Amino acid sequence: MEGEEKAEFSASEVEYVSYGGEHHLPLIMNLVDQELSEPYSIFTYRYFVYLWPNLCFLAFHKGKCVGTVVCKMGDHRHTFRGYIAMLVVLNSYRGKGIATELVTRSIKVMMESGCEEVTLEAEVTNKGALALYGRLGFIRAKRLFRYYLNGVDAFRLKLLFPRPELNSTANPGWL
């Protein structure tokens, strides 16, 4: 929430865990409901975390859940691709690299699982998310007109993994 005081903490105090079962679900739902404009039903959350628990991570600070990422992967038009569905860090914990760490963990699992690319949508007005994903190497592939229920357009962002046989020394920076 706007105006919330920044939490005092060091990055080393933040613990990252992958989805560990039903007890994590309310923590994820609370965070996403608080911070994302799009409303999701419990069925949507369950779809993601039951099918791809290894692509879902939570960040904890002194026992409190302060960030989460929820993703999936699968076949899409002849490619095997990852999709980042939700990424949220509690307002007072932002700007310390927590989102970067969460999303990087998911992307690594996607790459190790054979994904050729990763996509997501972000509101065109969401400067923070666009900057974060831009730094990780995502490009703006498409603009989607009035994509969200609130009427805002989205950018479809895409990260293409380098093909090792074409460029064995390539390193996108987040590896």
Ligand SMILES: CC(C)(COP(=O)(O)OP(=O)(O)OC[C@H]1O[C@@H](n2cnc3c(N)ncnc32)[C@H](O)[C@@H]1OP(=O)(O)O)[C@@H](O)C(=O)NCCC(=O)NCCS
């Ligand atoms: C977007 C969000 C997840 C970023 O979380 P975070 O933990 O603060 O992100 P990080 O600290 O890892 O930021 C990494 C980089 O992203 C960019 N960035 C993040 N937030 C930014 C902001 N508000 N303005 C400009 N750049 C920003 C910066 O380049 C930053 O690097 P720097 O701190 O070295 O400058 C967080 O602001 C959030 O939860 N927002 C509400 C939900 C949301 O919009 N989710 C994304 C949906 S697509």
